[in-house]
Amino acid sequence: GESVGLHLPTLSVQEGDNSIINCAYSNSASDYFIWYKQESGKGPQFIIDIRSNMDKRQGQRVTVLLNKTVKHLSLQIAATQPGDSAVYFCAEMSGGSNYKLTFGKGTLLTVNP
């Protein structure tokens, strides 16, 4: 079936290092891919999105890469900080699904000081 999933459930990094969170998807008809961050006890928060006709998009300290050939999405966080510790979800959205987000299971990022 169509789904969005993740390679690694947990990731631990040292403060100041770069983090890379990976995501595999199966729906080749997705129009957009989005990354969300969820801190403990809070709702998810939008980080960055990328349209399916792009392969890279940069934000503040974050970069999203999209490889449609292998259906792979990644979120890179530069100079990771303790405040980046959270669960990160990738999600996909397509117009054919009436613009509802389909989320993956999430990766827990822990930043060690």
Place this chain on the structure above:
Amino acid sequence: GAGVSQSPSNKVTEKGKDVELRCDPISGHTALYWYRQSLGQGLEFLIYFQGNSAPDKSGLPSDRFSAERTGGSVSTLTIQRTQQEDSAVYLCASSYSRGSYTGELFFGEGSRLTVL
């Protein structure tokens, strides 16, 4: 407030009881979503409201679940005859979408439901 507000934040109920969960979206947001998140899991889509269009109910897991949105604003998710497997955090989100793409949903902090 400026964000999405959900109530109650925590609800403990007995199996077989009905529960209502409320969501106040951000003022002016036309789209409203309900998701369910079980412990350590991703977000499961339940229902989507967009303006005056018929809601997308394709994610509701059974006919015990229903939702309504009054006046294009406040939404209530109702679960009848609750079961233990309904225990989860129910998240509401809104966005300023008029049927076109916006991936930026604004989530509330959720209502944690525990069914004993």
